[in-house]
Amino acid sequence: MNKFIEIAGRIGAQRHLVAIRDGFVAIMPLIIVGSLAILINNFPAIGSLDFVGWMNGLFGEGNWQGLGGNIWNGSFAILGLLVAFSIAYSLAKSYDVDPLSAGLISVASYIILVPVTKDWGLSFAWLGAQGLFVAIILSLLTTELFRTLLKTRLTISMPDGVPDGVVRSFQALIPATLILILVGGFQLFMTLAIESSLFEIIFNSIQKPLQGFGDTLPAAIAIAFLNHILWFFGLHGTNIIGAVIEPIYLPLIQQNLEAFQAGTSAYDVPNTVTKPFLDSFVFIGGSGTTLALLFAIFFVIREQKNHPYREVAKLSTPAGLFNINEPVIFGLPIVLNPIMLIPFILVPVTLTIVSYVALSTGLVPKTVAILPWTTPPLISGYLVTGGSWRGIALQVVNLTLATAIYVPFVAAGVRAMKKQTEGKMAS
Amino acid sequence: MNILLVCSAGMSTSILVRKMREQAEAQALDVTIEAIPESELSHHLDQTDVILIGPQVRYLETKIRQVAEPKGVRVAIINQMAYGLMKGDLVLEQAQALLTEA
Numbered sequence: 001m002n003k004f005i006e007i008a009g010r011i012g013a014q015r016h017l018v019a020i021r022d023g024f025v026a027i028m029p030l031i032i033v034g035s036l037a038i039l040i041n042n043f044p045a046i047g048s049l050d051f052v053g054w055m056n057g058l059f060g061e062g063n064w065q066g067l068g069g070n071i072w073n074g075s076f077a078i079l080g081l082l083v084a085f086s087i088a089y090s091l092a093k094s095y096d097v098d099p100l101s102a103g104l105i106s107v108a109s110y111i112i113l114v115p116v117t118k119d120w121g122l123s124f125a126w127l128g129a130q131g132l133f134v135a136i137i138l139s140l141l142t143t144e145l146f147r148t149l150l151k152t153r154l155t156i157s158m159p160d161g162v163p164d165g166v167v168r169s170f171q172a173l174i175p176a177t178l179i180l181i182l183v184g185g186f187q188l189f190m191t192l193a194i195e196s197s198l199f200e201i202i203f204n205s206i207q208k209p210l211q212g213f214g215d216t217l218p219a220a221i222a223i224a225f226l227n228h229i230l231w232f233f234g235l236h237g238t239n240i241i242g243a244v245i246e247p248i249y250l251p252l253i254q255q256n257l258e259a260f261q262a263g264t265s266a267y268d269v270p271n272t273v274t275k276p277f278l279d280s281f282v283f284i285g286g287s288g289t290t291l292a293l294l295f296a297i298f299f300v301i302r303e304q305k306n307h308p309y310r311e312v313a314k315l316s317t318p319a320g321l322f323n324i325n326e327p328v329i330f331g332l333p334i335v336l337n338p339i340m341l342i343p344f345i346l347v348p349v350t351l352t353i354v355s356y357v358a359l360s361t362g363l364v365p366k367t368v369a370i371l372p373w374t375t376p377p378l379i380s381g382y383l384v385t386g387g388s389w390r391g392i393a394l395q396v397v398n399l400t401l402a403t404a405i406y407v408p409f410v411a412a413g414v415r416a417m418k419k420q421t422e423g424k425m426a427s
Numbered sequence: 428m429n430i431l432l433v434c435s436a437g438m439s440t441s442i443l444v445r446k447m448r449e450q451a452e453a454q455a456l457d458v459t460i461e462a463i464p465e466s467e468l469s470h471h472l473d474q475t476d477v478i479l480i481g482p483q484v485r486y487l488e489t490k491i492r493q494v495a496e497p498k499g500v501r502v503a504i505i506n507q508m509a510y511g512l513m514k515g516d517l518v519l520e521q522a523q524a525l526l527t528e529a
Contacts, residue, residue: 009486236483330482331511
């Protein structure tokens, strides 16, 4: 068991994975804004309250939606370009080398490799989610190279008294030149000898198959399972597997958003399993669907108002409504608590299956929005499905189901605790 | 005394920080308490006496000890129960005990 914690810990603290994760965390505000812009542009009418129709009447059909479209272009649509900078920045920062230079070199290298359109333009396809894997690989490679070159003293030193910023930009000059020559030469080779681009090759050979697998039930179950095993050992599950999940699942939700933006209904967008799918329908109240655990505690322990479980539940409820659940995970605790192990894993896996069936059979619309993860349940179910009451209904069903699964285990925990205290008194 | 709490997203830790500050004020202690993500640690090391690590990122312990201990900063993982139940007083005591150990 200690071995497991150690290995998980090593993965969680691995420099490059941390850089990838932090890179994604850094661009999240832009991603959420871009996603909300699309949601507002396509918000369905609530009864007679038709926001989109009303705005169309006011500003002319579709005109006002240009605003959201513009925001989309500057955020989600250039996902690859954004992380090319942010991952390189994070990695350089962890090595304590100039992060700004590393980020800029990575962006420059990225643009060098993007296939140019016939009229000398950059294609949004490759700046966005389709270029994500290239962005990750490239930002890590160029930053490693940058760091190594800086160490070789192939740098221009400046006399004392020159401002810091100038010194740094000149220090970066030779390494940047060498890296750009290397990347530019590689691109020349690709266009002349292979007549293809790194973007197309990586997308078709790595990214597409991974995404295809990502949008399946087994993949969703595997993520739910792994995340909760990690949390059971008291480790931040979402944090540790984040570096692997984000690159696969951001493009999937992007495909949904693009289809939704183009007028496809939320029922017919391509992908079922997305990160918002897990956040809204499985991790209700945080990993382990702990909001349901709180309900179960209030249900099982009705008489004894000062029972320790109830105290923890009371303390955890306000934060739990915003999907923050460390209090219950560490306070109850769930961590290393054999009674809680089974429901803590069984509940999310069950909910993943139920939600997958509900979405893939068309009973509930698919996910077409990324929300801040602190969005309270019910509101999140409504928004994430593009404004459908069925999203709320699924959350209610899932919460009820999860509570029902938790109840017997809470009861068992209460019994075990009682026996323990009685045993102490007897001895 | 300067106490630094290192965690991940910082949501629940910030609640704990608030409780610890309330406790420190009630006991009229001269302490500053901040919560930061691990990536910003290097900028804070010089003004810090004690680093407390959130139990959910305990895997960072070795890494943090490597950079902090040479500078004489004390490092510990926050007691899990105290963290979960947001017991500001207990965590504050833990920090104080670390310093007096020295």
